[in-house]
Amino acid sequence: MKIICHMISSVDGRLYPSRWGSPQEPADITTLYEGVAKRFPAQGWIVGRTTMSDYCDEVKEGDPAPLRDADAPQSPAFVGNREGRPIAVAIDPKGKLLPEINALPTGEHLVLVLGARVAESHLEKLRAAGVSYVFEGEGGSNREKLAPALKALEDLFGAKTLLLEGGGIINGAFLTAGLIDEISVIVYPGLDALFGSAAIFGVKAQENQLPGAGAHLKLLDNETLEGGAVWLHYNVKND
Template identity: 50%
Template sequence: MRPQIICHMITSLDGRLLPSRWSDSADRNIWDLIEAHYEPAADSFNAGGWIVGRKTMAEYVSQEEHPELLGTAMPRDNAFAVAGDRSLAIAIDPQGRLRPEASELADEHLVVVLSERVPNATLAKLNQAGVSYVFAGPEGDRLEQALTAIGEAFGVERLLLEGGGTTNGTFWTAGLIDEFSVLICPTLDGLKGVPGIVDAAGAPDDLPGAGQGLRLLSSEVLDGGVVWLRHEVVRASRH
């Protein structure tokens, strides 16, 4: 069984994800609100780690600006380094562009999810940095396979998905999100095209949204007017 996946986000009222665009609330600086509520809410889940896409993880570790060309998919073996008591920082990086140094993310254990087409040189660099990696099929899109392997290797039962809208959309369309935890700040973005909680690619008829309803688990008004909503994903049976 794969770990439970909770998508944990902080947004404006209209579900947008760029705090740099948000105005302050009536009585609090927006960054003070984020600092006061986002991490404490995340910590309450006692998760074994967090998941983001390659672009977000590149804010924390180095990456290759001009990646090596992908080759033909071939059988690959997952490689798991010792995490100790560190939580997991999981990056979805099918092309293998991340080039972490051993000193980066030292307080957490980095796990990279790759496609089976990445060059051997990429794997050698990850091994050298003491990074774990796991393969998600030929194109890197078999995420449930990768998550199950991570859960079994590290004994984690719950992970927080904290990606951008595109990464969250990939998990959503794959049916891999079990719960949403959304902190709504008392501010409005309003600009069309700004990333949202879930930005899934594809035509409307291709998306399974109608088959994944939500059940409210809890709602709470926090200091500064932030509203914390938790919803369980309820997958409708298909006939």
């Protein structure tokens, strides 16, 4: 599976458009972002739990789901009634999301990536709502957790390419797992400038650690867009 991290940021790499200064020339953020996204032949997209709950009012966030006993067998993945729709994947290892629908208002079928020990009682609620789910791997590293989930998404949903469109934490998890194949960034002509404001990648690490050093970029394409925004498209070679 190919993972393309597709994002739009301010000139200083920040993620919250409500904080950005306005450009001298008009440029609609949504039009810019979705216009470039359509260039990629993806079967869906991936975000984190918080982004999904913010994106859709019918996907509410609650308390963590109960866990099954360690000696209880793990339930299999579940495929709801997709009806040929693209998929919208939310990484939700603690089972906090409680969707009321199985298709988003924008048309995508909802798929959750859950922790391996989420209890059957929570899975029953998801099945009743027609929401699909797969499971993370049980290893300790981001790659050991995410790679099995991506394989399940490919095997069960035919997803060959997915757009990673999360916040800094989930994007950082994929980056440190070595699972990002390409990066597509639209640099919007505005500034945030607040110290510590969320960026495209946000890996919690010590100052002497270099979480991005293992990803080596090669420019594939660049283009000036409406209003002076700039699109940068990179191939990623991971160590």
